[in-house]
Amino acid sequence: MSYLEPWKELEQINCSDQLKRFVHQNEEDRRVSSLPHVLKPLPAKATVMGQDSPHQTGDLTSYDILTRAPLYFFASHVVEIPPHVPVRGVHRHLAAPTIFCFRGKGWEWNDGVTYEFETYDMVCFPPYSTHQHGGDREVGCGMISLATRLFHMLGLMWREQHKLSEKPVFPEGTEPIYDDAGKLQGYRIKKGVLGVEKDVEVVVGADSRLEVVFRVRKEAGAWSETVANTYDRYTKLFHDEVSYLGRVDHVVHERREDWEWSRHGKIKWLIHPEIETGAKQVWVYLQEIPAGSRSGMHRHIAEEQIMVLEGKGYDLHDGVRWDWEQGDFICIPRMTAHQHFVAGENRAVLLCAMPSPPTVLGLGGIEQLEDAPEYQSVA
Ligand SMILES: [Fe+2]
Ligand SMILES: [Fe+2]
Numbered sequence: 466m467s468y469l470e471p472w473k474e475l476e477q478i479n480c481s482d483q484l485k486r487f488v489h490q491n492e493e494d495r496r497v498s499s500l501p502h503v504l505k506p507l508p509a510k511a512t513v514m515g516q517d518s519p520h521q522t523g524d525l526t527s528y529d530i531l532t533r534a535p536l537y538f539f540a541s542h543v544v545e546i547p548p549h550v551p552v553r554g555v556h557r558h559l560a561a562p563t564i565f566c567f568r569g570k571g572w573e574w575n576d577g578v579t580y581e582f583e584t585y586d587m588v589c590f591p592p593y594s595t596h597q598h599g600g601d602r603e604v605g606c607g608m609i610s611l612a613t614r615l616f617h618m619l620g621l622m623w624r625e626q627h628k629l630s631e632k633p634v635f636p637e638g639t640e641p642i643y644d645d646a647g648k649l650q651g652y653r654i655k656k657g658v659l660g661v662e663k664d665v666e667v668v669v670g671a672d673s674r675l676e677v678v679f680r681v682r683k684e685a686g687a688w689s690e691t692v693a694n695t696y697d698r699y700t701k702l703f704h705d706e707v708s709y710l711g712r713v714d715h716v717v718h719e720r721r722e723d724w725e726w727s728r729h730g731k732i733k734w735l736i737h738p739e740i741e742t743g744a745k746q747v748w749v750y751l752q753e754i755p756a757g758s759r760s761g762m763h764r765h766i767a768e769e770q771i772m773v774l775e776g777k778g779y780d781l782h783d784g785v786r787w788d789w790e791q792g793d794f795i796c797i798p799r800m801t802a803h804q805h806f807v808a809g810e811n812r813a814v815l816l817c818a819m820p821s822p823p824t825v826l827g828l829g830g831i832e833q834l835e836d837a838p839e840y841q842s843v844a
Pocket of ligand 1: 556557558562
């Protein structure tokens with residue numbers, strides 16, 4: 466069966482939506498229960514952009530939910546930029562990515578401005594911006610993009626390539642496209658890849674239909690009229706969003722944020738609504754757990770994806786043990802009670818990310834089930 470066939474078959478199912486709903490719900494639950502909660506990182510490969518891994522917790526497209534991990538929202542991928550590599554490609558998309566540097570240091574070029582980041586910094590850049598990532602020439606960097614399937618579900622997954630890597634690699638099933646003068650124009654995804662029946666061309670440059678949408682936002686300027694009615698509030702919002710995204714920093718510098726002792730343990734928030742950034746899809750914190758200790762136990766409606774930055778140990782998810790070590794991805798399904806335990810003689814540091822949309826939907830908040838052991842003595 467090709468990748469695209471399940472979607473064709475769905476159209477032919479001759480039963481009511483009411484029946485379908487319960488059949489699919491049951492199948493999804495069965496699928497969630499069958500998938501592992503701890504994943505080993507997938508290795509990076511050379512691509513037209515540079516060096517990238519496949520998405521760690523399942524592909525970015527919403528077609529591919531519940532493929533590697535019991536997660537619906539996250540589809541994070543790792544970008545590895547070794548020292549002295551060719552410069553990566555330039556692209557833009559509607560989605561506002563949230564990128565964490567877990568090794569080395571680097572830079573983000575964004576609409577003509579360069580932002581620098583170091584280990585454990587978070588790069589949060591605004592939607593509809595043209596950008597390029599790079600690593601420090603001497604040490605390179607490793608980054609994880611906390612990508613989500615949210616934009617696909619909204620029909621806003623659109624992306625365009627403006628420049629390929631200085632040394633692009635065309636994987637099997639693709640071929641470069643050259644113009645008459647021999648200049649590289651883009652690449653062709655050949656018929657048969659993922660079941661497509663015609664070649665798909667990816668030509669470098671701006672899409673003329675969407676260019677105007679992007680340009681108008683960039684040129685919107687500040688709102689100067691009075692707000693006379695409710696409709697005006699939303700015409701003003703268009704201008705306010707552009708002004709806000711134009712003034713916020715693109716980097717949350719880890720060293721400038723404070724650790725806090727919470728009922729869940731020692732935490733440093735990198736993204737939440739009170740930290741002004743362009744990042745709106747996720748809430749993110751670092752958690753440090755001392756050697757031999759554990760976090761609190763809590764439960765929230767939203768799923769959670771964790772990257773183990775340091776140390777080793779295990780989690781309990783609704784009482785079931787899942788072992789982890791540095792580099793692993795811990796995937797906590799929605800509505801699951803969970804707690805982290807450190808094994809060995811060193812501390813553990815975790816990068817914990819949760820989707821923000823449930824909070825907007827009235828499904829936010831955290832139910833604390835047990836406090837971290839240090840909490841009472843330091844609070
Ligand atoms: Fe991007
Ligand atoms: Fe959690």
